[in-house]
Amino acid sequence: MQFRAAILHEPRTALTIETIEAVDLQPSDVLVRVASAGLCHTDLEVIEGQLVYPMPIVLGHEIAGVIEAVGSAVSPRRRGERVVLSWNPYCGHCFHCERNQPILCETYIANGPQAVQFDGTSRLKLNGALLRTMFYIAGFAEYAIVTDPCAIAIPTDMPLDRACLIGCGVMTGVGAAINVARLGYGETVMVIGCGAVGLSAVQGARLAGATTILAVDRNHERLALAQRVGATHVAAVPDEDALAVARRLTGGRGVDCVLESAGNAPAFRLSAEACRAGGRIVWLGKTGVNEDVAFRWGSLMGEKQIVRSSYGGARPARDFPRLARAYLDGALQLDPYVTRHLKLEEINAGFDDLRAGLGIRSVIQFG
Numbered sequence: 586m587q588f589r590a591a592i593l594h595e596p597r598t599a600l601t602i603e604t605i606e607a608v609d610l611q612p613s614d615v616l617v618r619v620a621s622a623g624l625c626h627t628d629l630e631v632i633e634g635q636l637v638y639p640m641p642i643v644l645g646h647e648i649a650g651v652i653e654a655v656g657s658a659v660s661p662r663r664r665g666e667r668v669v670l671s672w673n674p675y676c677g678h679c680f681h682c683e684r685n686q687p688i689l690c691e692t693y694i695a696n697g698p699q700a701v702q703f704d705g706t707s708r709l710k711l712n713g714a715l716l717r718t719m720f721y722i723a724g725f726a727e728y729a730i731v732t733d734p735c736a737i738a739i740p741t742d743m744p745l746d747r748a749c750l751i752g753c754g755v756m757t758g759v760g761a762a763i764n765v766a767r768l769g770y771g772e773t774v775m776v777i778g779c780g781a782v783g784l785s786a787v788q789g790a791r792l793a794g795a796t797t798i799l800a801v802d803r804n805h806e807r808l809a810l811a812q813r814v815g816a817t818h819v820a821a822v823p824d825e826d827a828l829a830v831a832r833r834l835t836g837g838r839g840v841d842c843v844l845e846s847a848g849n850a851p852a853f854r855l856s857a858e859a860c861r862a863g864g865r866i867v868w869l870g871k872t873g874v875n876e877d878v879a880f881r882w883g884s885l886m887g888e889k890q891i892v893r894s895s896y897g898g899a900r901p902a903r904d905f906p907r908l909a910r911a912y913l914d915g916a917l918q919l920d921p922y923v924t925r926h927l928k929l930e931e932i933n934a935g936f937d938d939l940r941a942g943l944g945i946r947s948v949i950q951f952g
Contacts, residue, residue: 590726591932592711594641596634599933600725605643606710607730612658614708615736617668617729620745622949623647624927624935625753626780631719632936635873638700642717643709645724646672649749650951652736659733667745668736669752669909670729671901672720674703688896697721703732725932727951737905740913746926746948747919750781751908753896754946755919758785758846759908760897761867763793766842770794773840775831775859776816778847779807781922781946782869784814786844788917789897791815795842797834801827801855802847804942814918831859839864846870850878862887867894922946 586607591600610616628644630636648670652663675682675690682690692703700717701707708730709716709723722729739748758781762768774790776783779802790798791814799818800811808819818834820827831840839861845852848870856866857880866889872878885891897904911917924944927935935947 586728588727589929590643590723591645591929592641592643592716593632596632600632600644602930603711605716605726607728608708608710610654610656610730611704612656613733614656614730615652615659615663615733616654617648617650617670617731617736618653619648619650619724619727619729619951621649621749621951622724623749623753624932624939624947624949626939627753628719629936629939638698638719639717641711642700642719643723643726644719645726646670646720646722647749647753648722648724648729649739649745649752650729653728655733663733663736666736666738667741667743667748668738669748669901669905670722670724670731671735671737671752671899671905672722673896673899673901674721674732674735688899702730725929725949727929734902737901739906739909743909743913746923746950747912748909749948750919750922750946751905754781755785755908755917756899756901756904757869757895757897758782758787758844759789759792759917760899760904761786761844761869761894762789764898764904765892765894766844766865766867768793768795768842771796772842773797773799773835775799775801775827775840775843775856776811777801777827777843777845777852777855778870779804779811780846783844783846784811784922784945786846786869787811787815790844792911792916797840799827799831799834799840807945810921810945813921827855828858835861838862841865842867844869848872853878854880854884857881857884857889857891860889862889864889866891868892869894923948926950
């Protein structure tokens, strides 16, 4: 079959809308008609050349849609399901999978940098030549092909332009608070960076029962939104001393947990300084893989626990439906995240907004 997709041919160039071809489904594949696709900062990192992949490539990994066709090993009853796609397929039997770390699955790690499907092949072609697939999804297209377990069914009344956000930013932030930090009632939390991931971390902290949630950002509009979704206090850096605010709120101890989602050296250092002795730090943001980040050694002492999390400890089959239900119940706010709807042809304008730090999430709407 043929359909349209946004293709990146070289770093630091505009994506082009072209007609591509998909090969026949493999037995465990499902074909998803894409309804909505969020523009994530990780996609921008590939465009800017900070995250290196072979090209040409179809980006896009924050995706929701409807299953239209299935491979021979997949139940035909799945046709018509409304789904959110997970970008973390895993084998279930390698060293890391057996230790309950699917994000480190050996096959996932090996094939990801090659931008191919989980079985090491490609399902997409451009002018007869192999076309690469980002994060096992390639969602900036009218259709996506993923393995059956990566298409997670959600309630039928969940709006798909909200549902797509669950597939990456929301899962990462909420999961960091609940699955990774395992926050509990009455705890104190600092969230650094209030983009989609940070706002979701704020909401995860609220849902977990944290009573003091300090949101830190440079952008006053984002801080106001953080308060709307659950932050009890805010600090606008650099005008305010976020560390001093954290200590004032905790009797000088520092917060029980820091959830960092800004992804820069000052934010990482602040996370270590603001965490109390014996507390937890979860790093969600990232810098260049070869960049150094320096710390005051004393800020790392005191039995602090530090962990880096890429997907919020996601178990998509369990967590995606829960997050969708939380939205439908009014417990999880996603409507404020969607600050712009785009057509596929407007995708480059959406990434211009992302570069400029405008809005929270631009979402491409298909059909």
